[in-house]
Amino acid sequence: xxxxxxxxxxxxxxxxxxxxxxxxxxxxxxxxxxxxxxxxxxxxxxxxxxxxxxxxxxxxxxxxxxxxxxxxxxxxxxxxxxxxxxxxxxxxxxxxxxxxxxxxxxxxxxxxxxxxxxxxxxxxxxxxxxxxxxxxxxxxxxxxxxxxxxxxxxxxxxxxxxxxxxxxxxxxxxxxxxxxxxxxxxxxxxxxxxxxxxxxxxxxxxxxxxxxxxxxxxxxxxxxxxxxxxxxxxxxxxxxxxxxxxxxxxxxxxxxxxxxxxxxxxxxxxxxxxxxxxxxxxxxxxxxxxxxxxxxxxxxxxxxxxxxxxxxxxxxxxxxxxxxxxxxxxxxxxxxxx
Ligand SMILES: NC(=O)c1ccc[n+]([C@@H]2O[C@H](COP(=O)([O-])OP(=O)(O)OC[C@H]3O[C@@H](n4cnc5c(N)ncnc54)[C@H](OP(=O)(O)O)[C@@H]3O)[C@@H](O)[C@H]2O)c1
Numbered sequence: 001x002x003x004x005x006x007x008x009x010x011x012x013x014x015x016x017x018x019x020x021x022x023x024x025x026x027x028x029x030x031x032x033x034x035x036x037x038x039x040x041x042x043x044x045x046x047x048x049x050x051x052x053x054x055x056x057x058x059x060x061x062x063x064x065x066x067x068x069x070x071x072x073x074x075x076x077x078x079x080x081x082x083x084x085x086x087x088x089x090x091x092x093x094x095x096x097x098x099x100x101x102x103x104x105x106x107x108x109x110x111x112x113x114x115x116x117x118x119x120x121x122x123x124x125x126x127x128x129x130x131x132x133x134x135x136x137x138x139x140x141x142x143x144x145x146x147x148x149x150x151x152x153x154x155x156x157x158x159x160x161x162x163x164x165x166x167x168x169x170x171x172x173x174x175x176x177x178x179x180x181x182x183x184x185x186x187x188x189x190x191x192x193x194x195x196x197x198x199x200x201x202x203x204x205x206x207x208x209x210x211x212x213x214x215x216x217x218x219x220x221x222x223x224x225x226x227x228x229x230x231x232x233x234x235x236x237x238x239x240x241x242x243x244x245x246x247x248x249x250x251x252x253x254x255x256x257x258x259x260x261x262x263x264x265x266x267x268x269x270x271x272x273x274x275x276x277x278x279x280x281x282x283x284x285x286x287x288x289x290x291x292x293x294x295x296x297x298x299x300x301x302x303x304x305x306x307x308x309x310x311x312x313x314x315x316x317x318x319x320x321x322x323x324x325x326x327x328x329x330x331x332x333x334x335x336x337x338x
Contacts, residue, residue: 006277008259010180011203014155017080018254019276020048022209022263024055026217031060037265038064042073044271050261052084052117053102062106084117084159088124090135095143099152114153115183116140119165120310134309137165138172145176159183163198165310170202183207185299186258187228188249196258207259212246214298215263221298250276
């Protein structure tokens with residue numbers, strides 16, 4: 001494995017760099033910041049860029065990549081670029097044209113990975129209002145398979161799917177391609193232990209977003225939730241290993257075979273985060289985080305939206321210290337040797 005980029009093999013034989021650069025930013029931040037940050041990221045050594053139609057920065061990401069190709073820093077084939085199908089384009093006849101629209105914005109012939117962004121569908125009604133819709137996920141997946149066959153997406157996968165929804169695709173009669181990954185919220189406070197085991201058993205890579213505790217966007221994140229990078233255990237580990245809490249939080253994911261995304265618009269943070277794999281972390285202490293702090297999600301909150309058929313999350317139980325203790329130890333032994 002390349003020590004800087006740590007590629008992980010996907011179930012279709014292609015490889016994904018273990019660390020990806022996240023490009024979501026709140027709408028009030030100018031889009032030009034994304035171009036700037038993405039160029040810095042490529043110069044710093046990132047080769048995996050995570051984007052989506054919904055982030056509305058595909059043009060800026062494409063511009064940054066093309067400028068780094070033009071100045072000889074990289075070739076197109078060195079970059080692993082992801083985009084995602086938004087919920088309003090789930091109807092099978094809209095899937096390929098939606099990807100083509102993204103490709104036009106990037107000025108790319110293909111994306112390396114195309115994901116179904118969420119397992120629930122939406123549509124715009126006659127009054128211009130966006131409402132929930134129902135589209136059969138298996139039909140969406142068949143349309144994704146056609147995008148791969150057309151060469152527009154080298155690999156295809158899903159995001160924010162729970163186990164049942166993954167099984168629905170895996171058990172689909174006539175399945176041509178398995179999803180290569182499931183991109184979900186995953187961090188030390190919500191480590192997706194069961195979903196990770198399931199994904200591993202099916203040779204599906206788990207890709208973690210929110211690994212640094214998210215951008216804490218007021219629109220989505222409860223501002224009274226704890227700030228992940230201020231966690232005292234993470235801080236103590238960082239001190240011990242002479243690394244930042246961010247590097248410990250990222251290393252934690254790589255050690256357990258998770259591909260991890262890290263977002264920042266700040267040059268120092270972008271450059272710092274790519275140092276991730278340099279030092280191992282005492283895994284057992286990290287598992288203690290689960291016990292000490294806030295077992296919960298930031299971006300995938302559990303309002304029980306029962307009216308949405310494919311709403312993927314359910315309320316988390318607030319697990320007690322004693323219930324979690326044996327799990328923490330068995331998990332730490334499982335990954336200690338990696
Ligand atoms: N599939 C999905 O539904 C989905 C959902 C959410 C995100 N994503 C993807 O995942 C990416 C990452 O998730 P995210 O954007 O939620 O956030 P994240 O990577 O968990 O956290 C980003 C924030 O962490 C802070 N940070 C970054 N590096 C740091 C460092 N070295 N030291 C201290 N603080 C640091 C920055 O805050 P400051 O700027 O304040 O320093 C930054 O805004 C997104 O950009 C997007 O590409 C996907």
